[in-house]
Amino acid sequence: MEKKNAVVLLSGGVDSSTVLAFAKSQGYELYALTFDYNQKHKRELDSAKMVSYTLGVKKHLVIKFDLREIGGSALTSEMEVPKTSSFILHPSSFIPATYVPARNTIFLSFGLAWAEVLEAENIFIGANAVDYSGYPDCRPEYLKAFEAMANLATKISVEGRFRFKINAPLIYMKKSDIIKTGMALGLDYSLTWSCYDPQPLTPPSPPLLKGGKGGVIPCGRCDSCVFRAMAFQEAGVKDPLLR
Amino acid sequence: MEKKNAVVLLSGGVDSSTVLAFAKSQGYELYALTFDYNQKHKRELDSAKMVSYTLGVKKHLVIKFDLREIGGSALTSEMEVPKTSSFILHPSSFIPATYVPARNTIFLSFGLAWAEVLEAENIFIGANAVDYSGYPDCRPEYLKAFEAMANLATKISVEGRFRFKINAPLIYMKKSDIIKTGMALGLDYSLTWSCYDPQPLTPPSPPLLKGGKGGVIPCGRCDSCVFRAMAFQEAGVKDPLLR
Numbered sequence: 001m002e003k004k005n006a007v008v009l010l011s012g013g014v015d016s017s018t019v020l021a022f023a024k025s026q027g028y029e030l031y032a033l034t035f036d037y038n039q040k041h042k043r044e045l046d047s048a049k050m051v052s053y054t055l056g057v058k059k060h061l062v063i064k065f066d067l068r069e070i071g072g073s074a075l076t077s078e079m080e081v082p083k084t085s086s087f088i089l090h091p092s093s094f095i096p097a098t099y100v101p102a103r104n105t106i107f108l109s110f111g112l113a114w115a116e117v118l119e120a121e122n123i124f125i126g127a128n129a130v131d132y133s134g135y136p137d138c139r140p141e142y143l144k145a146f147e148a149m150a151n152l153a154t155k156i157s158v159e160g161r162f163r164f165k166i167n168a169p170l171i172y173m174k175k176s177d178i179i180k181t182g183m184a185l186g187l188d189y190s191l192t193w194s195c196y197d198p199q200p201l202t203p204p205s206p207p208l209l210k211g212g213k214g215g216v217i218p219c220g221r222c223d224s225c226v227f228r229a230m231a232f233q234e235a236g237v238k239d240p241l242l243r
Numbered sequence: 244m245e246k247k248n249a250v251v252l253l254s255g256g257v258d259s260s261t262v263l264a265f266a267k268s269q270g271y272e273l274y275a276l277t278f279d280y281n282q283k284h285k286r287e288l289d290s291a292k293m294v295s296y297t298l299g300v301k302k303h304l305v306i307k308f309d310l311r312e313i314g315g316s317a318l319t320s321e322m323e324v325p326k327t328s329s330f331i332l333h334p335s336s337f338i339p340a341t342y343v344p345a346r347n348t349i350f351l352s353f354g355l356a357w358a359e360v361l362e363a364e365n366i367f368i369g370a371n372a373v374d375y376s377g378y379p380d381c382r383p384e385y386l387k388a389f390e391a392m393a394n395l396a397t398k399i400s401v402e403g404r405f406r407f408k409i410n411a412p413l414i415y416m417k418k419s420d421i422i423k424t425g426m427a428l429g430l431d432y433s434l435t436w437s438c439y440d441p442q443p444l445t446p447p448s449p450p451l452l453k454g455g456k457g458g459v460i461p462c463g464r465c466d467s468c469v470f471r472a473m474a475f476q477e478a479g480v481k482d483p484l485l486r
Contacts, residue, residue, distance in 0.1 A: 065308040070353070072360035095398045102356035105396045109352045110313070113345035117315035136401040145392035152388045153348045155338045158379040 003029040005120035007111050010034050010060075012047030014228060015126030015170055017192045018182035020055050022169050023124050025185050030057040031118055033111055037067040037103075039075050040197060043216050047193035054191060063110050073100040074196075081197035083221045095134045096223055098196055104137035108146055108166065115164060116154050127168040128178070143168055175227060176234030183237065190240035194228040195219050218242070246272040248363035250354050253277050253303075255290030257471060258369030258413055260435045261425035263298050265412050266367050268428055273300040274361055276354055280310040280346075282318050283440060286459050290436035297434060306353050316343040317439075324440035326464045338377045339466055341439055347380035351389055351409065358407060359397050370411040371421070386411055418470060419477030426480065433483035439465040461485070 006028035010016045024030055034048040045062065052060035071077040074097040082097050104127065111123045127138040136142060147166040151157040157164060170178050182189065198216035218225050218241070232239040249271035253259045267273055277291040288305065295303035314320040317340040325340055347370065354366045370381040379385060390409040394400040400407060413421050425432065441459030461468050461484070475482040 061312060063308055063312065065306055067356070069304060069306065070356050070360055072356070095402070099398050100356075101359040101398070102352055102393075102396055105355060105392070106349070106352040109345055109349040112348060113310070113315070113343075114313050116344040117313055136398055137396045139395070142392070142395040145388070145395045149348070149385070149388035149392045150345075152382070152385040153345055153380045155342055155344070155379055159338070 003027060004122070005029045005031060005058075005115075005118045006122040006124055007031045007033055007115045007118065007120050008057075008124040009107050009111055009126065010048045010052065011126070012044035012049075012051060012192060013126070013194045013224070014175075014182070014189065014192050014231065015128055015178060017047070017051045017126075017187060017189070018178050018185075019124050019126040019169060020051060020057070021182055021185040021187040023122075023167075024055050028122065030055065031114065031120065032057045032060045033107075033114060034060065034062045035107055035110070036062055036064040037076065037100075037106075038065075039067070040081065041075070041193070041195060043195070043198050044193045047191055050191040051187075054188060061114065067100065067103075067106075070101065073103075074098050075100055081219075081222050083197075083219070095136065098223060099135055102137070104135075104142075105146065108150075112150050112154065112164065116156050119156065119161075121162045122165050122167055124167045124169070126170055128170045128173065128175070130172055130174055138171075140168070140171055143171070174234070175231035179231050179235040179237060183235075188240070190243070192241065193218075194224045196222040196224045246270060247365070248272045248274060248301075248358075248361045249365045249367055250274045250276055250358045250361065250363050251300075251367040252350050252354055252369065253291045253295065254369070255287035255292075255294060255435060256369070256437045256467070257418075257425070257432065257435050257474065258371055258421060260290070260294045260369075260430060260432070261421050261428075262367050262369040262412060263294060263300070264425055264428040264430040266365075266410075267298050271365065273298065274357065274363065275300045275303045276350075276357060277303065277305045278350055278353070279305055279307040280319065280343075280349075281308075282310070283324065284318070284436070284438060286438070286441050287436040290434055293434040294430075297431060304357065310343065310346075310349075313344065316346075317341050318343055324462075324465050326440075326462070338379065341466060342378055345380070347378070347385075348389065351393075355393050355397065355407065359399050362399065362404075364405045365408050365410055367410045367412070369413055371413045371416065371418070373415055373417055381414075383411070383414055386414070417477070418474035422474050422478040422480060426478075431483070433486070435484065436461075437467045437471040438462050439467045 195218035201215035438461035
């Protein structure tokens with residue numbers, strides 16, 4: 001039987017890479033979609049490429065546009081990436097400076113366009129609402145509203161050929177369970193990248209990071225580094241990126 | 244009193260240019276947003292620039308990305324732009340080959356991002372559902388669903404500072420009434436561009452089209468040219484672009 005196509009949003013971080021491995025385990029033909037939005041942490045694009053290659057995706061598409069023209073986030077403007085994790089400052093109900101206005105909406109919109117062309121009923125996203133992130137566009141009610149809108153927006157759904165589904169298999173998982181899931185699926189987390197604000201690499205270079213854009217290492221202090229460290233610690237696993 | 248900001252999606256065609264003039268008449272500070280998505284009819288970008296300039300927008304932002312990488316439309320792939328208007332072939336309930344998968348969803352998503360940064364409660368779009376277009380993402384039920392999603396997606400709405408509104412003031416207007424509205428507002432339609440499949444310009448050049456990208460003239464036969472011609476005829480006005 002022919003495999004069904006799925007579009008998977010892939011940043012190259014822990015969550016989206018785990019989702020890609022999960023979608024593969026469900027037997028989908030994988031179409032990975034990554035965005036070069038002129039983010040400060042472009043290093044994640046290399047990770048997306050490596051993870052895509054390793055998991056044997058059918059096609060990896062990188063769509064390029066410049067969200068610095070819009071700004072409004074520490075990831076896309078002169079605003080500094082906070083170096084005391086906002087998780088520590090405000091353990092709940094605070095939207096951090098790394099929030100990028102409408103980012104998941106933009107990403108899912110391109111995902112929807114590609115899914116319609118590929119006749120892929122299923123779109124996967126690594127959104128997670130349990131451990132702290134604070135991003136409004138990672139919540140289940142948001143994803144449900146996007147799905148409803150998507151099925152009114154597109155030719156294929158209006159013609160009744162199928163309904164698009166936005167799948168967020170990690171949405172209710174603890175970060176440490178995400179790591180355990182990925183490891184059970186054989187995912188190599190040394191290929192992934194999380195840091196929002198990479199630092200220039202000083203020799204001797206950690207071999208795994210060689211060849212990354214600009215030669216950079218994780219800062220170890222931004223939200224994303226802190227969550228990653230907590231997740232690996234809770235899972236009782238050493239982060240292979242930092243080996 | 245300080246003017247309120249509004250984001251207006253502007254292709255440079257008749258509908259979106261009329262909406263820009265309408266939003267100006269309502270007293271908004273205008274932020275016009277145009278997309279260079281590698282469409283075949285890039286000539287519309289020049290029109291968007293001219294219309295923006297003439298209407299005194301505060302900022303005109305052109306976001307660039309390549310929808311040909313996704314394809315699926317006669318406007319963004321090798322597929323030919325139909326030269327017998329699909330309106331004539333199928334006067335209703337047919338989605339034409341010029342449909343671009345999820346285009347308005349992508350456009351509105353960037354509009355939402357910019358609106359959040361500008362603290363602009365109102366986003367304007369030239370969608371029209373009365374005269375034939377057949378695009379699912381021009382229908383009121385779609386726009387309503389986008390608005391609901393937008394208000395779950397964004398920091399500013401989740402924090403309760405305001406609700407985004409997607410305004411489509413032309414949605415129930417006849418094309419000829421759109422023209423009449425724009426003319427009453429003093430809009431110069433010679434600056435606008437509609438043709439999906441421009442033809443290379445052969446001398447003598449119509450002076451109004453000089454300086455356009457590549458030097459092109461409207462084909463006169465695609466859907467968009469046919470609707471434009473019908474609209475001007477019904478309105479009892481000569482199309483100043485064709486003077």
